[in-house]
Amino acid sequence: MSYALELNDVTASYGHGSILHGINFAVPEGEVTALLGANGAGKTTTLRAICGMIETGGEVRLFGEDITGKSPDAIARMGVAHVPDGRGTFTGLTVMDNLRLGALIAKRRGNFRRSLDRVFDYFPRLKERMGQHAGTLSGGEQQMLAISRALVSEPHLILLDEPSIGLAPVIVKQLFGILEQIAQDAGVSMLLVEQNSNLALKLASNAALLEVGNLVAQGSAEALSQNQDIARAYLGDGAGAEAGA
């Protein structure tokens, strides 16, 4: 099996505080992997370590190439798109300018018009809101914009940090339907951090589970969702039953 991403004994810290204590997991190419864990387990920190945003030890490999210690800019240019928690859109800029910046920041060659058509196919609402300031969009529209901004950079790997947060269940359902479509159509690999583990395990083919900076379980999404001990301890009531349905 070939991997989009491999983490080998990865450690990370903010200044003196060590947060990740040597974690190992991989994201198979073209698949969605869920990264789960309780609040404060280190999920966001893991995404930041992959993107080169914080001090990181061990080894991070992107399609086999060692990217540990590279700058966030270099990692973005290699095809990693990060959709951070809080969405990270430029609220004072229009939808269109946010998308233009998405393509520019990654400095990746591609056909912006073609990418734009593709994101408007997924999110027609954004096309209607092209000239609107991102800060005036609804929460769901802002999340659509954040994902679209990642897509126009024509990434090989998308890191998604809690896309469902703060959104109404009906919007979350729509959004995850579109994420599933994107994963299928584009063959893009995804690492999905998600509090809603039931949803995450339905979308993902594999999952890894973090507990205070340590990896405590990994495997197929199906196996993890059916492990009753894990479901009870980490995934919320009924995770096994729902995710396995």
Ligand SMILES: Nc1ncnc2c1ncn2[C@@H]1O[C@H](COP(=O)(O)OP(=O)(O)OP(=O)(O)O)[C@@H](O)[C@H]1O
């Ligand atoms: N900028 C920072 N400086 C110092 N410590 C931080 C910083 N950001 C996060 N931490 C600490 O790192 C630990 C892991 O945080 P992280 O945000 O990675 O967890 P998480 O699993 O994503 O949690 P949540 O689901 O609540 O977002 C926490 O103890 C947090 O307090």
